[in-house]
Amino acid sequence: MELYLTAFQQAISALWAYKGRTLLTMLGIVIGIGTIIVMVSIGQGANQAIQDQINKMGTNLLYAISGSSKKGGVRGGHGSQPSLRLKDIDAIRRLCPSIKEISYQINGAVQSVAENKNWGSPLQGSVPAYASITSWTLQEGEFINDRHLKTVANVAVLGSVVAENLFEPGSSVVGRKIRLKNVPFTVIGTLTSKGRTPDGRDADDVVIIPYTTAVRKIMGRALPGMVHFILVSAHSKELVPRAKWEMEIALRQSHRIPENGDDDFIVGTLDEFADAATESTAIMRLLLIAVASISLVVGGIGIMNIMLVTVTERTREIGVRMAIGAREKDILTQFLVESITMSVVGGILGTVIGIATSRVISEIAGWPTIISPESIVIATFFSGLIGIFFGFYPARKASRLDPIDALHHE
Amino acid sequence: MPSPIIQLEGIRRIFPMGDETVEALKGIDLTIHEKEFVAIMGTSGSGKSTLMHIMGLLDSLSEGRYNLDGEDVSAISRDKRAEIRNQKIGFIFQSFNLLSRSSALENVELPMLYRRPAISGRREKALKALEMVGLENRSDHEPRQLSGGQQQRVAIARALVNEPPIILADEPTGNLDSRTGDDILGLLTSLNEQGITIIIVTHDPDIGGKAKRRIVLRDGNIEQDETN
Ligand SMILES: Nc1ncnc2c1ncn2[C@@H]1O[C@H](COP(=O)(O)OP(=O)(O)OP(=O)(O)O)[C@@H](O)[C@H]1O
Numbered sequence: 001m002e003l004y005l006t007a008f009q010q011a012i013s014a015l016w017a018y019k020g021r022t023l024l025t026m027l028g029i030v031i032g033i034g035t036i037i038v039m040v041s042i043g044q045g046a047n048q049a050i051q052d053q054i055n056k057m058g059t060n061l062l063y064a065i066s067g068s069s070k071k072g073g074v075r076g077g078h079g080s081q082p083s084l085r086l087k088d089i090d091a092i093r094r095l096c097p098s099i100k101e102i103s104y105q106i107n108g109a110v111q112s113v114a115e116n117k118n119w120g121s122p123l124q125g126s127v128p129a130y131a132s133i134t135s136w137t138l139q140e141g142e143f144i145n146d147r148h149l150k151t152v153a154n155v156a157v158l159g160s161v162v163a164e165n166l167f168e169p170g171s172s173v174v175g176r177k178i179r180l181k182n183v184p185f186t187v188i189g190t191l192t193s194k195g196r197t198p199d200g201r202d203a204d205d206v207v208i209i210p211y212t213t214a215v216r217k218i219m220g221r222a223l224p225g226m227v228h229f230i231l232v233s234a235h236s237k238e239l240v241p242r243a244k245w246e247m248e249i250a251l252r253q254s255h256r257i258p259e260n261g262d263d264d265f266i267v268g269t270l271d272e273f274a275d276a277a278t279e280s281t282a283i284m285r286l287l288l289i290a291v292a293s294i295s296l297v298v299g300g301i302g303i304m305n306i307m308l309v310t311v312t313e314r315t316r317e318i319g320v321r322m323a324i325g326a327r328e329k330d331i332l333t334q335f336l337v338e339s340i341t342m343s344v345v346g347g348i349l350g351t352v353i354g355i356a357t358s359r360v361i362s363e364i365a366g367w368p369t370i371i372s373p374e375s376i377v378i379a380t381f382f383s384g385l386i387g388i389f390f391g392f393y394p395a396r397k398a399s400r401l402d403p404i405d406a407l408h409h410e
Numbered sequence: 411m412p413s414p415i416i417q418l419e420g421i422r423r424i425f426p427m428g429d430e431t432v433e434a435l436k437g438i439d440l441t442i443h444e445k446e447f448v449a450i451m452g453t454s455g456s457g458k459s460t461l462m463h464i465m466g467l468l469d470s471l472s473e474g475r476y477n478l479d480g481e482d483v484s485a486i487s488r489d490k491r492a493e494i495r496n497q498k499i500g501f502i503f504q505s506f507n508l509l510s511r512s513s514a515l516e517n518v519e520l521p522m523l524y525r526r527p528a529i530s531g532r533r534e535k536a537l538k539a540l541e542m543v544g545l546e547n548r549s550d551h552e553p554r555q556l557s558g559g560q561q562q563r564v565a566i567a568r569a570l571v572n573e574p575p576i577i578l579a580d581e582p583t584g585n586l587d588s589r590t591g592d593d594i595l596g597l598l599t600s601l602n603e604q605g606i607t608i609i610i611v612t613h614d615p616d617i618g619g620k621a622k623r624r625i626v627l628r629d630g631n632i633e634q635d636e637t638n
């Protein structure tokens with residue numbers, strides 16, 4: 001133990017004697033570790049941001065859409081045949097005790113015309129539950145209610161992007177008139193801004209009208225009782241898998257699918273979106289870490305090179321140490337400690353610089369970054385490993401020197 | 411009668427030199443007893459240093475038997491040799507061979523660092539060794555801040571510190587002026603009087619004259635072995 005301590009002290013003084021050279025040698029490790037720290041912090045920040053987005057969409061959510069549950073492959077075309085109907089909503093209401101609220105909608109696109117402006121956006125024929133399931137609050141006015149649904153009212157709720165593009169910014173829009181497909185509508189509310197959805201669309205670019213109004217007055221009667229998208233919330237996060245199972249059973253029953261038949265719908269959870277998004281950032285991160293690893297290897301080779309130089313320069317010293325009783329192991333330890341010291345100090349420097357850099361990136365680019373303690377521990381451990389790996393050959397070379405040859409080295 | 415501490419029988423050392431070989435030692439029979447003061451002399455290339463390296467376990471022999479302090483060391487491992495060097499032999503070199511970035515005290519402490527099992531009170535022991543060579547007030551000086559004679563004294567303190575029974579010196583006065591050389595020789599003589607076996611390689615007939623026993627080598631053989 002004491003030998004290691006002295007070896008460490010000697011390593012520090014030996015490295016300190018050649019400060020400039022030591023610093024240059026450590027640079028590769030500093031850059032490599034710094035890059036990894038930055039990449040991981042950005043990646044973790046992005047994941048957190050995605051998670052936050054998902055949570056903002058509403059919690060404990062499940063959805064159902066038309067289509068084959070067989071992913072990819074031959075049944076690809078099946079999804080184009082819409083299979084969800086209003087009767088499915090009743091089935092879910094009856095058969096799914098884990099489900100708290102149900103919303104359903106029909107989707108389309110529409111050109112909205114205000115007094116002197118117009119704007120094309122997605123159109124959503126929706127129900128009152130939609131706002132509470134997605135915990136979407138209103139900037140102004142109110143959301144669609146049951147009376148609107150029953151009376152097939154010509155009322156519309158605007159996403160913030162649509163409102164901004166149809167009316168002068170800052171002005172109240174509740175009570176103003178717009179026309180959709182030449183049908184006059186009254187604006188009853190605007191939604192607060194939500195940003196992007198997990199799949200990258202702008203959630204605020206939307207016009208929402210009652211489901212009944214959309215089906216009868218805008219989409220045309222060709223689609224009796226058709227539903228594009230069912231969004232439900234489970235009573236709790238733990239009940240999400242159960243709710244999914246219940247919903248699948250309810251829909252199979254409602255669609256009269258035989259025991260061995262394939263589903264003609266897909267039930268999913270919003271977590272799956274999150275997983276997909278996290279996966280894609282993970283791949284990016286892996287790529288960048290691979291690049292950083294190359295820098296680490298280059299740094300390691302730099303250390304190996306300088307350690308070989310050191311061993312040559314100090315051959316005589318090695319000879320003296322051997323003459324007075326240093327064993328192979330002692331010499332090996334001494335030079336290994338030196339290379340490990342160099343790489344670990346480089347790793348710590350890299351970590352500090354990496355943390356500082358990701359802070360700066362957060363400030364300037366506005367990306368969220370997260371520094372996890374694990375990444376610091378792993379970075380330090382990894383740099384130590386590099387010191388051992390690349391320091392071993394020079395240290396072994398030193399320990400194998402012949403004492404007399406070493407003593408007579410010029 | 412003191413007991414033998416170094417016993418060499420038929421020692422040969424053959425170096426390969428390309429396709430040929432050089433026989434530096436051609437069958438040395440030599441016994442050195444405890445507390446002897448021996449000078450090894452001879453012309454350049456006669457094999458003095460080679461013999462010293464073999465006696466000091468820095469080099470291995472090609473043929474023959476070597477008994478050191480009652481132990482057969484003719485064919486032992488590298489690590490075992492390091493251990494014996496550490497505990498039984500102190501080396502003094504012509505060019506001092508101190509570690510340049512370490513203080514006198516640290517240099518003297520060094521042999522104790524490699525000692526197994528580890529010993530305590532190293533600092534005190536090192537200071538005491540420096541005192542024995544009259545350099546206790548130079549303990550924090552680095553080699554370049556010391557004169558040649560002082561450096562060689564530090565080297566002697568380093569050779570002493572593990573209290574070895576034998577000190578081997580290869581031309582210890584070769585890099586010093588004659589007065590300083592005499593001082594160093596005086597120091598070695600007093601160590602010998604305290605019971606340490608001293609073997610010194612030298613070209614200097616004066617030094618040879620002061621030794622109790624003179625061994626003259628010629629071409630890898632002992633040509634002369636005389637005791638005062
Ligand atoms: N490693 C070696 N390889 C080949 N030959 C060697 C080696 N070491 C010594 N020799 C040869 O062995 C012989 C004896 O060398 P040694 O160094 O023992 O002489 P020496 O008596 O110490 O001479 P000097 O007084 O010049 O120091 C010389 O001929 C030398 O060339």
Ligand SMILES: [Mg+2]
Binds near residue numbers: 458460
């Ligand atoms: Mg010689």
